[in-house]
Amino acid sequence: MIMKGLLIKDYYCLKKSLKSFLALTIGVILIGIMFAISMEHGNMKIAAAGTAVEAGVDEATVFDMFRVAVWLVIIIPMAFVGNVVDCFKADMRADFGKQLFSLPVDSKQIVAARYLTCIIYALVSFVGATITAICISSASEQYPFSELMSVAILFGSIMMIYLCFVMCLIYLIGVKYADYIQSAPLLIVMIIAMVFSNVKMMNMSEAELDSLVENMWGTVKGFMTQNVGVFMLVAVVILVITYFASVQIVEKRRGKAIC
Amino acid sequence: MDKVLELKNVTKDYGDFKLDNVNLSVTKGAICGFIGQNGAGKTTTISLILDIIKRDAGDIQVFGEDILENPTAIKERIGVVFDEMGFHDFMTATQISKMMANIYKNWDEEVFFDYLEKFSLPRKKRCGAFSRGMRMKLQIAVAMSHGAELLIMDEPTSGLDPIVRNEILQIFQEFVMEENHTILLSSHITTDLERIADEVVFINKGKIVLAGNKDEILETHGLMKCKKNDLTGIDEKDIISTRPSAFCTEVLVADRQACAKKYPKVTMEQTTLEDIMIFYVNRGSQVSANGESSDTKETSTLED
Numbered sequence: 001m002i003m004k005g006l007l008i009k010d011y012y013c014l015k016k017s018l019k020s021f022l023a024l025t026i027g028v029i030l031i032g033i034m035f036a037i038s039m040e041h042g043n044m045k046i047a048a049a050g051t052a053v054e055a056g057v058d059e060a061t062v063f064d065m066f067r068v069a070v071w072l073v074i075i076i077p078m079a080f081v082g083n084v085v086d087c088f089k090a091d092m093r094a095d096f097g098k099q100l101f102s103l104p105v106d107s108k109q110i111v112a113a114r115y116l117t118c119i120i121y122a123l124v125s126f127v128g129a130t131i132t133a134i135c136i137s138s139a140s141e142q143y144p145f146s147e148l149m150s151v152a153i154l155f156g157s158i159m160m161i162y163l164c165f166v167m168c169l170i171y172l173i174g175v176k177y178a179d180y181i182q183s184a185p186l187l188i189v190m191i192i193a194m195v196f197s198n199v200k201m202m203n204m205s206e207a208e209l210d211s212l213v214e215n216m217w218g219t220v221k222g223f224m225t226q227n228v229g230v231f232m233l234v235a236v237v238i239l240v241i242t243y244f245a246s247v248q249i250v251e252k253r254r255g256k257a258i259c
Numbered sequence: 260m261d262k263v264l265e266l267k268n269v270t271k272d273y274g275d276f277k278l279d280n281v282n283l284s285v286t287k288g289a290i291c292g293f294i295g296q297n298g299a300g301k302t303t304t305i306s307l308i309l310d311i312i313k314r315d316a317g318d319i320q321v322f323g324e325d326i327l328e329n330p331t332a333i334k335e336r337i338g339v340v341f342d343e344m345g346f347h348d349f350m351t352a353t354q355i356s357k358m359m360a361n362i363y364k365n366w367d368e369e370v371f372f373d374y375l376e377k378f379s380l381p382r383k384k385r386c387g388a389f390s391r392g393m394r395m396k397l398q399i400a401v402a403m404s405h406g407a408e409l410l411i412m413d414e415p416t417s418g419l420d421p422i423v424r425n426e427i428l429q430i431f432q433e434f435v436m437e438e439n440h441t442i443l444l445s446s447h448i449t450t451d452l453e454r455i456a457d458e459v460v461f462i463n464k465g466k467i468v469l470a471g472n473k474d475e476i477l478e479t480h481g482l483m484k485c486k487k488n489d490l491t492g493i494d495e496k497d498i499i500s501t502r503p504s505a506f507c508t509e510v511l512v513a514d515r516q517a518c519a520k521k522y523p524k525v526t527m528e529q530t531t532l533e534d535i536m537i538f539y540v541n542r543g544s545q546v547s548a549n550g551e552s553s554d555t556k557e558t559s560t561l562e563d
Contacts, residue, residue, distance in 0.1 A: 005361030012354055013347065090347055099345030101311040103362055104334040254312055 006105065006113035007120075013090040014121065017083040024079055025128040029135045032072045036140035073129050073136075073148055077156035080125040081163045084118050085170070085178055092175040097256070107250040114167065115243050122160055129156065150228050157231035164235075164242040171249045174256070261287040262320075263409055263441045264308065269317030271307055278303050278465045281317070285409075285443050285458065290435055292452030292473065293445035294536055295462040301445040302342075304462065305413050308443075309339060321409070335364060338402030340412040344394040348387025352380060352397060356404075363405035374400035392423040399430060410434060410442045416451050424448075428455050449532035453477075459532065461539055468539045473532070480535055481515025484508075484526040493522060500542035511538035 038044040091097065100110065133148035162185060169181045264285040271278040278300045285291040295301050306312045308319055310326050319326050321333050346355055352375055360366040375382060378396040380389075386397055395415055402410055410431070416424045432455055434440050446452055452459060452473070459476060461469040469476065484507045485493065497518055499511040511530065512518040519527045 005358045008354075008358045008361060009347070009350075012350055012358075016349075094345060094347040095343055096345050096347065098306070098311055098341055099339075102309045102334065102337070102339040102341075104331040104364075105362065106331055252313075254310070256312075 003109050003113045003116065006110065007116060010087050010113065010117040013087045014083055014117070017086060018124075021079060021083065021124070021128065025076060025132060028072050028075050029132050032132060032136040033139040035072065036136050036143055040140050040142055071151065073132050073152045074155040076129045076132060077122070077125050077152065077159045080121045081159050081166070082182075084121055084163060085166060085182060087114065087117060088167075088170050088175045088178055101254060107247050111171070111243060111246045111250055115239065115246075118160075118163060118167065119239075122156060126152070126156060129153075154228045154231055157228070157235040160235040161231075161238045164238045168242040168246045168249070171246045171253070263287045263322060264443060265318075265320040266304070266308070267318040267320075269304075269307060269319060270315045271303060271312065272315055276300070276303075276465060278307070281462070281465075281467055283460055283467060283470065285441060287441055288435060288438060289457040290431060290442045290444060290455050292456035292459040292532075293443060293462065294447065294449060294452060294459055294532065295445075296447055296536070296540060299462045300465040301462060302413055303465075305411055305443075305445060308411060309334070309337070335405070336408045338405065338407030338410045340395070340398045340402050340410065340415045342414040342417055344386065344389075344398055346386055346397070349385055351383050351385055352400075353382045355386070355397075355401065359401060359405065365406040367404055367406070371400055371404035374404060392419050395419060395423075395427065399427065403430075403434065408439050408441065410440075410444075412442065412444045414446055415444065416446060416448055424451065431455055447536075449536060453532050461536060463540050468542075469535070476535065477530065477532065479513060479515055480530050481512050481518060482528045482530040482534060483510040483512060483518065483522065484528065485510055489522070489525050493525075497521070500538045502538065502541060511535065 035044060039048070091100070129152035130149065133145050133152060137143050137145040137148055165185065166178075166181055170178050173181060262284045264283070266281050266283040269278065269281045269283075276298075281300075281304060283293075283304070293301055293304070303312070307314050308321070308326070310330055322336060324333060326333055350358075352371075356366075356368055356371050359371075360368060372382070374380075375397075378393075378400060380393055380397055380400065386394060389397065399415070402412075416427055419427070428451055431442055431444070435442055444452070444456070456473045458471065459469075459473045460467060480499075483493070486507055490501070490508050490510070493510060497512050497514070499513055501511075502509045511534065515527060515529075518525075
């Protein structure tokens, strides 16, 4: 019952963003359908063919990379991450920490309510992604529903893992550093990828580079779509671990954990 | 007498500020005024009582139980009002009621809406658009709508106009008319506490300097008006502290009647809580200026 009160509070925090989330989903559906039709009959198909000829790369690989509509579905799970972090910021702006700890709630309930908000919002984004996948796959045979849903679930799991770490760090370091906490993992991954790719590609010939592009795309895509279940399982494990870590942090920091 | 709230040797050290061995108790059915200047430690003490921050040492008993042993059950019986409203600006009173109904077991929506009507607060207006007085009344309405037996309030009348302050003080007096209702009210507006408090506790620089029945404190303390020549004839042990003015030196004494007999030629007047607070604060400064540790001064306590 107590958690329900905190969930109600989070719902009021996110009420506005639910409307923009709906608008985003509709936007993604429309753009996705446009891309799907264009890739089958329109300019995207011509552009892909031209690129394959110019780059001297296998046409099937280029066409695969140009199937943008597949990757549009990841926008929806990515959007829910930012919105859940907004709950923390709203609590900080209201100086809700003092009020919260004067209520008959304990640290477990406080953290559980926030994690439940995260899960509920993830489920809402999953519904949005499913509707998007249904609409795009109906518009074109090139985009099977199963492929679109695999991508959505995969990125939903990655976003859930990311969000669990972000929430735990927000409890540890403070809400006022939320923007840095959200950006840091992305920056670190980008820097590692840039350094790795530059070091690896510095000594490669043009033919080796072309082969790498072809193989890398296929390798990454294959790994990700074949291990959707693994990512989901990892997301669940990380969620449980970070929940217990967050409870310990909130118990120790008390009101400061919400500031 | 039953004690609803007891703090024993409570300590919290922030490095640049220390709440040092605070001993405080609040009698059941009383309004206890917790007085101190800004930065004295009032909010820190209240935060420790409510377990918003963790104490370094000491014992805090609320309703006879350690707050740490059963915090959720104890907090069900406490209503809290902070100096700044802690609700989100986009929430309305109705939404706050829905939230609280699912947090407090004894939340009474009817009582809450009755208070809203009494305080002329709109149900569906966002509380971010409320004035300071309205926000305070909203907090009070929330604090008094779940069957709380103890109200803990941190400067609830600060920044309010006299009319709203008067209204709120009347509400507090009505609240304690019920036998098991108690209020701990921190403020630096001493006139409010002179009006409604039964007990007062003075805190200065993290230490309790004076505690006891308000009327007794006002009755026993006195203000002597001395010329320079008279001042030299006054025993230092009788002096709390002094304050020079244009025509004389004012001297606060802890035993008005005894000093009136001892120094019959000196004018003795009744004093106010504000003067008592100022003189006790000045005592700390004067002691520090003389190079003595203020720790050597014992807390004055007037026990029933």
